[in-house]
Ligand SMILES: Cc1cc2nc3c(=O)[nH]c(=O)nc-3n(C[C@H](O)[C@H](O)[C@H](O)COP(=O)(O)OP(=O)(O)OC[C@H]3O[C@@H](n4cnc5c(N)ncnc54)[C@H](O)[C@@H]3O)c2cc1C
Ligand SMILES: *[C@@H]1O[C@H](CO)[C@@H](O)[C@H](O)[C@H]1NC(C)=O
């Protein structure tokens with residue numbers, strides 16, 4: 001029998017919800033955080049070694065699904081709030097659920113080792129005595145290690161050459177010629193921040209991209225996705241995956257051209273890779289900046305040819321004062337006992353696939369549970385599909401709490417290994433065609449698992465069985481809201497299946513959000 005003490009490592013948005021959901025199931029939880037605050041990257045800092053949002057970063061997932069399942073943003077919050085509003089929200093969450101007594105700030109975890117004799121985990125915190133815990137939740141964030149691209153002859157550069165993590169103050173670039181490497185949300189945000197300051201801004205990229213606005217006809221774009229759409233898509237996908245892919249790409253392109261007009265060839269946006277293998281860039285401003293000439297799109301970089309000269313793939317040489325690599329991050333579990341590091345061994349087909357780009361694939365059951373120690377080691381932030389990160393971590397940690405409590409079961413070790421093998425196959429296939437987020441899990445399948453494991457009770461009410469039919473009969477309005485309405489986080493706290501706690505305010509909040517959406 002494994003005991004009751006749990007250490008949660010990292011108190012960003014994913015760590016605090018894990019602390020809360022485990023406390024709610026009577027675990028004895030301690031959270032450890034390196035910095036002096038909770039909320040992780042949502043806390044703006046000018047420290048160039050610490051990842052944070054930019055001062056005026058806007059969230060890219062609307063708050064109806066960007067929030068936790070039992071704690072909406074305050075009334076009156078705009079659908080895409082600023083980073084500082086998100087930080088306030090996270091602080092309020094910690095207070096509301098009385099988490100502070102369980103949190104240790106300014107506590108850097110240096111090493112986590114499984115002690116076989118004790119059958120416990122030993123945690124070494126910088127400057128303190130070692131402590132032992134029965135179970136561990138890793139929530140150190142998906143952005144531990146910046147990925148720097150290899151740029152030929154970069155040693156010749158005297159121009160600034162940094163990762164986007166170190167980009168903090170746009171006005172430092174006043175009058176400078178800036179080259180951003182990679183076209184994504186980060187370069188879109190940074191380019192926009194630089195427009196009033198830099199003398200020129202180029203974004204270098206190899207592939208096309210879909211650019212999506214946040215709002216369409218005053219509604220958050222992600223509201224186009226309803227539960228019914230997910231179900232239908234899943235249904236069609238079983239018979240004709242390519243049909244789904246085609247219609248998805250067509251729809252996305254429509255949204256893009258309706259919002260911004262037909263893209264010009266010189267922006268290099270077309271052909272955009274399929275939505276199945278690359279996620280769209282969310283930016284309300286990038287296309288306007290392309291149109292006005294404030295930001296230029298250029299081909300990829302071939303090599304550095306002088307201290308401030310870069311040759312592009314088309315042979316053109318451009319002058320730069322700064323190169324900012326918007327090339328993303330990697331997970332890194334270096335503090336963990338290597339025997340239990342889920343990225344220590346890598347599938348060679350993944351590593352060889354062009355889209356893997358040296359990023360590790362986490363080998364975890366449902367991208368949450370350690371294969372070696374599922375009863376005592378779980379991970380937040382390794383399971384991803386396009387929705388709010390707070391919601392994903394909420395669902396994942398509810399599932400962990402129910403399994404560790406014994407209310408839900410893990411399958412056999414063999415079944416878990418088979419799941420991971422199938423997941424790897426899926427990822428290898430995607431990485432042959434594009435560059436998927438390594439943590440991607442199949443949305444509906446993963447939600448079905450979390451629903452059953454945490455006891456959410458949503459899918460059986462929307463299904464074809466007796467329960468579904470009865471629910472449709474008795475609760476027509478609620479059924480419709482769940483099926484065709486706003487895809488909210490709170491819907492996952494509506495029902496009580498005797499597992500995770502429901503939230504009594506969920507229904508009123510769901511109704512309020514749907515009403516608000518209809519009025520827009
Ligand atoms: C620039 C940017 C913008 C984003 N925008 C959005 C958005 O709009 N919407 C959205 O849903 N998602 C967004 N994301 C995704 C983001 O991953 C999630 O929103 C979420 O905040 C991640 O939370 P986290 O807790 O996993 O990571 P983090 O916020 O990185 O938190 C991890 C914490 O762990 C701590 N830690 C790390 N190592 C140790 C250690 N050894 N000991 C102790 N503590 C440690 C760190 O100090 C940090 O506080 C964005 C990401 C980035 C990089
Ligand atoms: C953490 O350290 C910072 C900087 O040294 C300090 O200002 C803060 O009070 C500390 N916080 C806690 C909770 O110990």
Ligand SMILES: *[C@@H]1O[C@H](CO)[C@@H](O)[C@H](O)[C@H]1NC(C)=O
Pocket residue numbers: 060061183184185279280281282386
């Ligand atoms: C940008 O943000 C969007 C919107 O949430 C997301 O779906 C997508 O994964 C991100 N794109 C990239 C290239 O990271």
Ligand SMILES: *[C@@H]1O[C@H](CO)[C@@H](O)[C@H](O)[C@H]1NC(C)=O
Pocket residue numbers: 060061185186385386387388389
């Ligand atoms: C929002 O943007 C961040 C940073 O680019 C990205 O990691 C994340 O995946 C995006 N959100 C969604 C829902 O994809």
